Amino acid sequence: MNSEYYEYQLTIDKILDSGSRSFPDREIVYRDIRRYTFRSFANSVKRLANGLRKIGVKRGEKIGVIDWDTDVYMHNYYAIPMIGSVLHTVNIRYPLELIAKTILHAEDKYLIVRDEFMPLIEKAKGIMPVGMKVISYSDSKEKVRSSLDTIDFWELIESNEPLEEETNVNENDMATIFYTSGTTGEPKGVWFNHRKIVLHAISVSLVGARPPLSLTSNDVYMILVPMFHVHAWGYPYVALMAGVKYVLPGKYDYSFILSLMDKEGVTYSAMVPTILYLLLTNPDAPRYLHVFKRWKVTIGGSALPEGLAKKAKELGITVIGGYGLSETCPVLSVGYYNSAIERLDDNTKFMAQITAGAPIPLVQIKIVDPATGKEKETGKIGEIVVRAPWLTQEYYKDPEKTKALWKGGWLHTGDLAYMDQYGYIHIVDREKDAIKSGGEFIPSLLLENAISLHPKVSQVAVVGIKDEKWGERPAAFIVPKEQVSEEEIRQFLLKLADEGKIQKWWIPDRFIFISSMPLTSTNKIDKKVLRDMTQTK
Template sequence: MSEYYEYELTIDKILDTGVKSFPDREIVYRDVRRYTFSSFADSVRRLMSGLKKLGVKEGETVGVIDWDTDVYLHSYYAIPMLGSVLHTVNIRYPPEIILKTILQAEDKYLIVRDEFLPLLEKAKNLLPVGMKIITYSDSKEKVRSNISDADFWELIDSSEPSEIPQVSENSRATIFFTSGTTGDPKGVWFTHRKLVLHALSVSLVGARPPLNVTTNDVYLILVPMFHVHSWGYPYVFMLSGIKYVLPGKYDYGLILKLMDKERVTFSAMVPTILYFIITHPEAQNYLHVFKRWKVIIGGSALPEGLARKAKELGITIICGYGLSETCPVLTVSYYNSLVENLDENKKFLEQITAGTPIPLVQLRIVDPVSGEEKKVNEIGEIVVRSPWLTKEYYKDPEKTKALWRGGWLHTGDLGYIDEYGYVHIVDREKDAIKSGGEFIPSLLLENVISLYPKVSQVAVVGRKDEKWGERPIAFIVPKEPITEEELRNFLLEMSNQGKIQKWWIPDKFIFIQSMPLTSTNKIDKKILRDLANKSM
């Protein structure tokens, strides 16, 4: 009788690969703690034992409320490896939404950093009966709280390494809630198999030009660990054998110092974080760091003006695209065979598109109503298939049906594919400005405005208009004093050059000191739309 073994694609296989091939590669949490891959794996297995002693069972959900720390990284491995479900709680939600997601995800346990305990202490009467709370402090001193049931470090220190249980690759490994940029947060969940396949594909494209990531690179990922698996990098680094630096709570001065000290060469982030780093008062002291720095931008469109500023500093920039519902990565602007031999400026312009599909992603541009596929350079809705997309919105069959109509996941994003096979996002379907029966693509308009030298940041939204339905309003964070007239003249010149259409030029420019941000550091257009309509 055959003793064939059915190999399951589970998270423990990622950890095993890293440890066997790169046992002495480092994981660094600020200047607080350092691990080798080998010592980290031992610590993960001790945490598994501690969680089991506490009562955590297969299929139960464990929430984490923390910054980007070594504790969080332990949780990314130990909780799914037990057969339990990791809930990455969005700490930037309002308190009532944090509590709502904890209840919706049916968390039985919470791992909580000490500074977040006051939030839970205030809401202790609303927490589920029998919920156990595991607390920790950076100093490893025991946290004093009447709602603490266990200390994280004691769970590790008092336990022997756990055996790795057999878990199905199709069992739920993670759950989290969407950022809520277009409505109430919705729960999405992912299996072990989806996470492993996603990490493998992201690892593969990182090695392609212009990133050319190797095992000599050093990661510092500036995507919160509560946000879409930090784009998969907590698993990618282990598969790829790459040193991993954790920043904790984001402090851009400290981040620059960490980048220098740990010789960071690669990061991922949204455009706003890039803006904060390269405009930091101490940024000029780190030009030597920028010259070796490779950055992938996602979450929202990268304005060409910001991309060119980064390029001037010597930073290699490419972009990617994905959603909470897609694990998240769908496309990355690495060089395909049609682009690799173009001149430098043309390559740069393709690098700052949303990119081309990564391996195992099928992507189409379709008419939002008929579903008919669009031709090259024709705008439509982006729909996708890949082996790592969420199966459903958690306990929401109505929204799930809309998400998966026709057997394709509908992103709600409008875009087109150019002659080189690269995706260009022109707007969220819900953000597109509908003026006189035509769409004004806010992202394309923002991109052109960003090229004006006195503009630091820009966001364009629609304002209600009796005649046209909506008209564009531009919010500007100026780099130096600027007038509406000079911006209007600049955009008229851009329209003469064919970069935009004349009727796209905003009716009004509103100058502000800083942009309102969502929980994932994207510009919050809901707030800007409210401000635009109040300014009428």
């Protein structure tokens, strides 16, 4: 039988076309510098795609991007995969040597660089890939002066017509690559094909519509996850798919972010806990209480401390937890209301929504014994293992680590958790961070959560330190809101122990007060640095 059946491919360009067709007048806003409608943005992206082709970018070639959260980056999220090339989101918070190492490992053929990062690239030109071409840009659209021979980014858009013909990109083609933050050794290359990214965006869009977020196309997103970090959790794709106004903050300046949120009517954001803390404690925050009252926030990257969640709630912010990894694209679970809790009392629902959440559509999660792989009963601690249609299939050029990642056909997260009776995940520790004292584990995240409830504590992180008698004992690093003594904290924890909320033997032997927490390249608290600090304090 003769047929002209079309095999529809789940590719990133379909998201762009769908958004510009269904929501042509919705806006993408970059700071107070540039604005686009979805229609004009799609036209601009297709001009860039044509320009990249004309300078010789080939299918399968990797293009690194070094930039803040800008409209230029947003263009590259779509234009590069659209022509069958691969977007490499370079971690700009790595040291120069590590940036160069990831660019070499990824085998980038081109590098798109914001003007303020050009001195960095000039300095590293001797260790960059031979023959790699550099495309540069400035916000002013003036040509960037450099000792390197560069191609002007804006000219690629302005001197070309939109790419109209089909590019025949396959949904199984590699679309993106980036490198993990390297908290457990050398960064590992993680990559995703078009199909995985599209399916992830669909599922995240679906779960965002559930209470308590109840997001609609009338919401305004400002995602405060760096665009180099796991596709900014997929939201640059979700925005066009869901038809929401999308606001890009550029380089993070928290006073400016608060004013931009006010000006553009932002109602939804996603971020790690540190960013929420920095916004709520910003000196300008009291001027924006009206913004907080309409604001909905998803927290991921690390556990949401109960103390921070309650502070946000007091300000009228709807805050929920979420969970995922670089290797999982990243979202696996979110603190939406499932049918088991949607009719329960408000406090039960609040405590559920600030956990790591319940699995989002198409995600399978098990809690297993790390040694045997046997599934744990409800309420019992084990390792989280997962399956979903958007998980990375391998670490780039690293078969040994890939084998460990996918042992037994499930992706191993290395996170220790338990599942409660309502189906919500409670993460208690990373395997590498778990404190083993006297042969028993002390869950650092549960202990941090307890300390965060003290009214004089702003931030807290707990690490294990070597102990001759017990093997390890916990030490708590605290950023105080005001003057507080070690004894005050200890007595507070003893009271929680008497109430059965923690074990008495979990109480840290040391409390170390610091002015600010060291952060990783993705704004998580850097426990490696804290462990080193225990040797000097």
